[in-house]
Amino acid sequence: MIHLTPWDLVIASSMIILLAITSLLLQLNIARQLTIAAIRNVIQLLLIGYILKLIFNTSNLFLLASIATIMLLVAGYEINARQKYPLKRWVGFKIGTSALFLSSFSMVLLTLMVIVAPTPWYSPQYAIPLLGMLLGNTMNGISLGMDKLNQSVYQQRAIIEQRLMLGQTYQEAIKEIRTESIRTGMIPIINSMAIAGLVSLPGMMTGQILSGTPPVEAVKYQILIFFLIASGTGFGIMLAVWMIAKRMFDERQRLDLAILKIK
């Protein structure tokens, strides 16, 4: 495998800087977010690189659990960032984190204990990359689904109230919105499964091939990951949408948007 020098990364970063300058000139309002994200990216990845190097040499369940917890909490927080009509901070964090935990962790446990089954099952070389991919993708899906749900309910609140007035239950009154939100959250993963191999070579598979794994072995892993991500995302969104929708109505099934942080 060809090793990258710091200089190689500097060249790549000049492209990001070019993009930031262009977007500034065009007043696209993304220069700031782009720059921050790029800098965070470098720091976080370097940090995790060194941490991984350290813990790969020790198979310590406690250490692994702590890292997994940190990953979960950060993802749970990030779900609610960048939403148009975000949930109030604490509720949003609670719902996001529990949906992530139930969906991603169960998928990872299934993989570690039954499917890949390394020895020991909590071997960090498998556990951390798997958990990372699952959490990252599930987080994206849940975040998109939540954004759609909150926005639709807020904008269609008069319609929802009308349906309640006609004697519909709250589940009936938001049925279409709920379906649409789950669909929105699932689009990215369904798209990437559908085009994988034809249009795009998925990231993990590319990485394995670059580092010398035989292509068919890499493909098998990629299929496994796709299935895990799709199921994790799907169940995660359903959980989150179900939990939020329930809390948007009070005990007498009145629409109550106190759960939203409306600016």
Place this chain on the structure above:
Amino acid sequence: MGMTGPSGIGKSILLKALADILPHQGEIFLGEIESQMIPAPQWRRKVALLPAESQWWCDTVGEHFKIFDETLFGQLGFEQKVMGWQISHLSSGEKQRLACIRLLINQPEALLLDEPTANLDKDNQANLESLISDYQKKYQIPVIWISHDKAQLERVCQQLLVLNKENYKLRPLTGAQL
């Protein structure tokens, strides 16, 4: 019973509270039943609220109705083909009449009407008034009717509740009293 009073006094809020769609204090009885004794959707089917502005969520009229009731639709001047009409092409008057039919199809046991004829011409106004009055007589149910039209209230109500900033008055309506 009619209800009138200046804008912003809380007439619509009161109707919403009665339909248990807004949090409220006190108890609401329909016959022997208090609102909290039965599930909210069931209460709202019994105590039906017609809001001042109706909302529609599907593309065509028909999707909002489980059945086509020929007499109800006919009384407000609609034929079967209305079921295929696009919601986006309806006038505000058509929406108001259809919303009224949609409400009565649920066979409510009390009616809360928030300016039900605000967008209607004279003929349709008369049709809707007689439709409501027929329904009221047939099932012997309470009706609360918000309106700013005193002549109309005189026609359709037996008592009138007048809300003001300082107080409220309930008085019987016997023809010439307004």
